[in-house]
Amino acid sequence: MTAIDNSDRYLGENNDFCQFPQFLESFRLLHTNIQLLSSYHPMRSFVMTSAMPGDGKSTISFYLEQIAAAMGKKVFLVDTDLRQPNIHNISLVKNIWGLINLISSNTPHKQQLIQQMPSRNFSIMTAGQRPPDPTKLLTSEKMRGLMKEFKHDYDLVIYDTLPIFGLADASLLTPNTDGIVLVTRMEKTDREAIQQTIDNLRMSRANIFGMLINDHNNSFNDYYSKYYYH
Numbered sequence: 549m550t551a552i553d554n555s556d557r558y559l560g561e562n563n564d565f566c567q568f569p570q571f572l573e574s575f576r577l578l579h580t581n582i583q584l585l586s587s588y589h590p591m592r593s594f595v596m597t598s599a600m601p602g603d604g605k606s607t608i609s610f611y612l613e614q615i616a617a618a619m620g621k622k623v624f625l626v627d628t629d630l631r632q633p634n635i636h637n638i639s640l641v642k643n644i645w646g647l648i649n650l651i652s653s654n655t656p657h658k659q660q661l662i663q664q665m666p667s668r669n670f671s672i673m674t675a676g677q678r679p680p681d682p683t684k685l686l687t688s689e690k691m692r693g694l695m696k697e698f699k700h701d702y703d704l705v706i707y708d709t710l711p712i713f714g715l716a717d718a719s720l721l722t723p724n725t726d727g728i729v730l731v732t733r734m735e736k737t738d739r740e741a742i743q744q745t746i747d748n749l750r751m752s753r754a755n756i757f758g759m760l761i762n763d764h765n766n767s768f769n770d771y772y773s774k775y776y777y778h
Contacts, residue, residue, distance in 0.1 A: 575615040582729065582757060591726045593705035594757065597718040598731040599745040600738060601711050604762045605731040606634040609708040617669035621703040626673045628721060629710040630682035633675035639665065646676025650694065651685045687720050695724045712745050719752045727755035733762045
């Protein structure tokens, strides 16, 4: 079990980590645990998804990347939820151009769409404006090529994608990464949806690293997460 502060503040280089020791330590532990799941080679990229909306996957992705950057890694967070993207809201950056533009056209260059956060090791690519066919873009040869480039350019890449229950986007991206982490929320996420999601992932032979369970009771001391290994 890891205690996580329910703070929405950015914890970059200009903020004092010491103000949030419980928050910081919980995400350090989560980062370490995820890295330890890959015993044969360093984990370079994975998909962060959830069974249902509102489970906290985007927030966890954002803060986890901040911690990895603070620990010296060059990290990249890509918003691949092309239906209801949220990373730009959490990170307080613009979402005029993003991944959608990069996949669907030859311009602009990818470096123009990568947004640098205050921490010099932490970069973000937002989703961009919603396309008519998100699944087609995510399964394109262009997207597969970009994922290879991102994995080569960064120490850790997290693809924050839409909730997986009933939609295929996350499972379609996973084969091009090291695996998938599933986020659920205690006393909120439907158990049947969780089980069906896990069954579907196993049928698709996705490499499931584990399940991260949030529990949020609107107080500092009662917000925690558990990480279960598979």
